[in-house]
Amino acid sequence: KAGVTQTPRYLIKTRGQQVTLSCSPISGHRSVSWYQQTPGQGLQFLFEYFSETQRNKGNFPGRFSGRQFSNSRSEMNVSTLELGDSALYLCASSLVYEQFFGPGTRLTVL
Amino acid sequence: EDQVTQSPEALRLQEGESSSLNCSYTVSGLRGLFWYRQDPGKGPEFLFTLYSAGEEKEKERLKATLTKKESFLHITAPKPEDSATYLCAVQVGQGGSEKLVFGKGTKLTVNP
Numbered sequence: 003k004a005g006v007t008q009t010p011r012y013l014i015k016t017r018g019q020q021v022t023l024s025c026s027p028i029s030g031h032r033s034v035s036w037y038q039q040t041p042g043q044g045l046q047f048l049f050e051y052f053s054e055t056q057r058n059k060g061n062f063p064g065r066f067s068g069r070q071f072s073n074s075r076s077e078m079n080v081s082t083l084e085l086g087d088s089a090l091y092l093c094a095s096s097l098v099y100e101q102f103f104g105p106g107t108r109l110t111v112l
Numbered sequence: 113e114d115q116v117t118q119s120p121e122a123l124r125l126q127e128g129e130s131s132s133l134n135c136s137y138t139v140s141g142l143r144g145l146f147w148y149r150q151d152p153g154k155g156p157e158f159l160f161t162l163y164s165a166g167e168e169k170e171k172e173r174l175k176a177t178l179t180k181k182e183s184f185l186h187i188t189a190p191k192p193e194d195s196a197t198y199l200c201a202v203q204v205g206q207g208g209s210e211k212l213v214f215g216k217g218t219k220l221t222v223n224p
Contacts, residue, residue, distance in 0.1 A: 037212075044214055044217065045214040046214075047213070050210075058205065058210065060211070092155050099210075100146070101212060103155035103156045104155050105155045106155050
């Protein structure tokens, strides 16, 4: 069974730009969660989608948004990028409780 | 506020030297506790889920245990390939609206 895939794997953007990251969950998994990982803060929850609806949201500004499509694939968008948005963005999918992570997208904001 | 604390932050072991990693938590509505392994530049790899105090799970040289306030990841006779960052997370929330709260991790280095 294929794992969680994320594209692109690496991104370099400049301040003020916006970015869209993509996540394809494990086949049959309907829940997709997004996390931001930085050396200082560790892994922090961004939001979770289930059946195209946002079920839960972390403490991030409104510049961070997401959506889920009918095939469970998900995207997250960050608008007006700031230097502090540089991080590894991880997507995880789950069937019931266990969350399985993708390899992440490394975003660098210059 | 839900909190997860892992200790130590870093641990160096000689090959074959057994030890334990600690994960203590303060949460409301614990749904489950998860252990992950993360290698540099990769996403976390799922290891174990524990749901109730007294529960234990094993996988190769790893054994995870859970009490009401903390969990331990015991590593028996580690090998260099066990070197990684080990992350603990608790699942909180209810009614299908759940999220993982992570600790900062323990970076384990096993020297040959």
